[in-house]
Amino acid sequence: MVVCVRAVVRVLVLQAAWALGGGQVRYSVPEEAKGGTVVGRLAQDLGLEAGEAEARRLRLVAQGRRASVEVSGASGALVVSSRLDREELCGKSAPCALRLEVLLERPLRVFHVEVEVTDINDNAPLFPAATKNLSIAELSLPGSRFPLEGASDADIGANAQLSYTLSPSEHFALDLQKTEDDTESLFLVLRRPLDRESLAEHRLVLTATDGGRPALTGTVELLVSVLDANDNAPQFNQSVYKVRLPENSERGSFVLRVNATDLDEGTNRNISYSLQSLFPQDGRDMFEIHKTSGEIHLRGSLDFEDVRLYRLQVDAKDMGNPPLSGHCKVVVEVLDVNDNAPEVWVTSLSVPVPEDASVGTVVALLSVSDRDSGANGRVRCAVWPPAPFGLVATFAGSYSLVLREALDRERVSEYEVEVRAEDGGAPPLRASRGLRVPVSDVNDNAPAFAQAVYTVLARENNAAGAELARLWARDPDEAGNGRVSYSVAEGGAGAGSGSGSGWRPASSYVSVDAESGRLWALRPLDYEELQVLQFEVRAVDAGEPPLCGNATVQLFVVDENDNAPALLPPAGGGPGPWAAGEASASASAPGSLWAWAAWGAPAGQVVAKIRAVDADSGYNAWLRYELWEPRGKGPFRVGLYSGEVSTARALEEADGPRQRLLIVVRDHGEPSRSATATLSVSLVEGAEAALSAAAAGAGASSSGAGLRPAEGGAAAAAAATNVWLVVAICAVSSLFLLAVVLYGASRWAPRAAVLAGPGPATLVCASEVGSWSYSQRQSRSLCVADGAGKSDLMVFSPNCPPPPGPAAENGSAEKGPSLSPYSSGTVGCPLFFIFIHLFIFLYQFFCFPMVFHGRMVIETMWMWK
Incomplete structure (x- = not known):
């Protein structure tokens, strides 16, 4: 008994399913769809299981028209089999539908399928002809109107709404009028009087543009011929004729008869009728008119659903020379019959x-x-x-x-x-x-992120508002229950992340779009300030009550090469002696550094060390040192990565008293950044170099940690130099006075006069930074690079006269007697030389301590004749 009941229930369920599936299925497909385009899942919409469509031989039967769709045997889908042209299938009818029958065997079932073909803007406006000839009398007054035949568009709706434009003309304009029954009339309006003798033909271009996107256009060339003579045009007894016809009227049916008269006589009174279709443009073959009688007959089949109203234009042209024409409108209203289903x-x-x-x-x-x-x-x-x-x-x-x-x-x-x-x-x-x-269903699922932890890499110095990542949480609920909004829940960066200003919330760095889940940067990120930012993003749905899910975001800031190397001041115990007055180096202004090297120093001896630091990290902070000047085989070289300046070969006197080195410090970033340092190396004797190094060390130690070398060492050196200069000046002044007294006494003592010849002139100049001389004598210079430049002492040997002789007497006889300022007899000249030697000795003895505090150059020139 139970088995029988179950069998009956199963049969009833199957019959109910067949009853539900026996109705009509409706699909929509745009015209010009490619072959193979799926119109709809027919088998699934009919309630068939997978594979059942092919097993039960699901096939399609077209009704009346050639079907452009077919049923795929494997999937049971309704697909496009050939080109769909809405205009070919339905013309101006809207909407356009294909009514199909679907047969299903075993058992046999019939289903009705309706496929609507929607319109696209695939037809451009089309004029009846490429050229339109118009004949206008020369005596036509401004404001005269000449009807034009508009363009036709096979599309429907907005795609068939046409607008017209006329090429620029000073004689003609275009006028489009709408009547009370929402019809349009296109006229060519004469703006200025015509003169056939000056211009017998006007060429105009009429352009029609439809309302599709993109818009399509069509053109017609208007050839306006200016004619003379006949001054009376035919006139119709009515300007508008109206008639009604049922849509099932047979072809050849009589529509109406129009009548026009002409006041002229003779051939100018003979009238010939012609018919043009104003709306729709393709309705010219629907009606015909007898040329002489004016009777209009139906040539085609009417369809109320396709075109409900026809607007025709009848032209009556006389036989004058030139011929004139009159115009009237015929409105044909189509009456409906029941031939369309709801x-x-x-x-x-x-x-x-x-x-x-x-x-x-x-x-x-x-x-x-x-x-x-x-x-x-x-x-x-x-x-x-x-x-x-x-x-x-x-x-x-x-x-x-x-x-x-x-x-x-x-x-x-x-x-x-x-x-x-x-x-x-x-x-x-x-x-x-x-x-x-x-x-x-109700809201029973919380949003869930695809990952529990997101790792995001952001480049340093990114623009404010730049997108960093996109987070997405899935909610299987529907409608509002599945609509997710995002927000930054918690998290931030502390001092351990590179920020020196304490803990900051993540909301001060990033923001998340509430709808899309896009993660934005609120401000540019600085790697030197922040390396890692960890926070949580919360996703909340819009259900009642709302449910939420969380995900952790780890934002890593990727360093960029945005910091140039910065030169550091030399360490007190560095490898080379640095000048007390050196300027601290920076990335914007290269530092000026001093060092000493002894003549004869072997190759590889470290003279100085350039120290620099880069605030970036990784390759962006990996520095290399390059020697730019002097290029070629110079006496010095710099370590590529150590920055140590050492001798490339043994130093010689030919290298000069000073070498100026230009050192560039570069990082390995892309693009690389650099800083420059200028190092002046003074070449001195070995003992002087040792003293200079000791002086530099003392100046560096006395400068203190809080003072610059230029502020401590230079001040101490200047004070010591002033003391020794005062003592030296006093001693030398005393000795000089004593020497003058002795020289005067010896000068006026009775002795044989010695005639001294003139010697070459010697020019001595002094300045605050040093001295220079010009003479015909050899010189030797000693450069000590320690501190600021001081005034140098330059001593020249006097020009001693040659012993008296005939040559001297002859010269003196020719040029006249002349006494040298240094001429002093046999005792005066040696005494003066002794004074000079004593002066030099005392000056060196008293002023020698200055080499520990400053730079002194002594030039001594000796030449004995």
């Missing part, structure tokens, strides 16, 4: 419906229309199955699909509803529309 449209569909929706909830808004008019267009609607939904009429042609019973998602998760419509024609025509109404 159409059901879904204007609004609120799905899915929550399972806790109350009775009376509006699920969908429907619009029902029939292209017919009158009783043929009045439609009655019903819903099947009657539960749990029902139809409520809101106003004419509009219905609401409302909930009649409570829903239970655990029992039924989706409903297939069919809305059936029937018009009031005789016999009535029917149509239906199927709706799929799924039932939604």
Whole structure:
């Protein structure tokens, strides 16, 4: 007994499924769709299982027209098989639908499928001809209007709305008028009088543009011939003729007869009629007119749903020379018959419906229309199955699909509803529309990120507002329950992350877009300030109550080469003696450094060491040192990565008293940054170099940690130098006075006069930074690089006269007697030389301590004749 009951229930369920699937299925596809385009999942929409379509031989049968779609045997999908041209299938009818029958065998079932072909802007406006000839009398007054035949567009709707433009002309303009019945008339208006003798023909270009996107255009060339003579044009007894025809009128039916008269006589009175279609543009073959009688007959088949109104233009042209013409309009109204089934449209569909929706909830808004008019267009609607939904009429042609019973998602998760419509024609025509109404659940799933921890790399110095990453959390709920918003929950960076200003919240560095989950930088990131920023991002859905999920973001700042190397002041115990007055080096202004090297120093001896630091990290902080000047085989070299300046070979006197080295410090960043340092190396004797090094060490130690070398060592050296200079000046002044007294006594003592010849002039100049001399004597210089430059002492040997002789007497006889300032007889000259030697000795003895505090250059020139 139980087995029998189960079998009966199974049969009833199968019959109910077949009944639900026996309705009409409707699809939409744009025209010009490529072959193979899937129109719809027909097998699935008919409730067939996978593979059942092929097993039960699901096939398609076209009704009346050649079908451009077919059923795929394997998948059971409805696909495009050949080119779909809406204009070829339906012309101006809107909408355009293909009505198909689907057969299903074993057992045999018939389903109705309707495929709507939507319009695209694939047809440009088209004029009847590429050239239009117009004949206008020369005596036509300004303001005269000449009707033009507009363009036609095979598309419908906005794609067929045309606008017209005329090429620039000083004689003609374009005028488009709309009448009370919403029709358009295109006229060529004469703006200025014509003069056939000056210009007999006007060439104009009329352009028609449709309303599609992108817009398409069509053109026609207007050839306006200016004619003379005939001054009376034919006139119709009516400007507008109106007539009504049912859409099922047979071809050849009589429409009406027009009549025009001409006041002229003779051949100018003979009239010939011609017919042109104003709307639609392709309706020229629908009617024809007899040239002499003016009778209009129907040539084609009328369709109320395609074109409800025809606007024709009848031209009456006389036989004058030149011929004149008159014009009238014929309006043909097409009357409807019941040849169209109702159409059901879904204007609004609120799905899915929550399972806790109350009775009376509006699920969908429907619009029902029939292209017919009158009783043929009045439609009655019903819903099947009657539960749990029902139809409520809101106003004419509009219905609401409302909930009649409570829903239970655990029992039924989706409903297939069919809305059936029937018009009031005789016999009535029917149509239906199927709706799929799924039932939604409540909010029971929290958002979940794809990763628990996100690692994000951000380049240093990124622009404020730059996107760093995109976070995404998935919520399997629907509608608002699955709409996720993002926010930065917590986290930040402390002093351990590179920030020297304490802990900062993550919200001061980054922000997350609430809707998209995009992570933005609020300000440029600085690697020297922040290396790692860890925080949490929270995703909250919009359900009631809301549920949330978290993810941790680790933001690593990638260093960029944005800091140039900075030169450091030399250490007190460095490898080379640094001058007490050196300037501290920086990235913006290269430092000036001093060092000493002894002549004869072997190759490889370290003279100085350049110290630099880079605030960046990694390769951006890896420094290398290069010697730019002097280039080639100089006496010094610099360590590529140590910065130590050492001798490249043994130093010689030929290298000069001083070497100026230009050293460039570069990092390994891309692009690299650099700083320059100028090192002046003074070449001295070995003992002087040792004393200079000791003086430099003393100056560095006495300068203190808080003073610069230029502020401590230079001051101490200047003070000591002043003391020794005062003592030396006093001693030398005393000895000089004594020497003058002795020289005067010896000068006036009775002795043989010695005639001294003139000696070459010697020029001595002194300045605050040193002295220089010009003479014809050899010189020797001693440079001590220790501190600021001091005034140097330059001593020259006097020009002693040669012993008296004939040559001297002859010279003196020729030039006249002349006494040298140094001429002193046999005792005066040696005494003066002794004074000079004593002066030099005392000066060196008293001033020798200055080499520990400053730089002194002594030049002594001796030449004895």
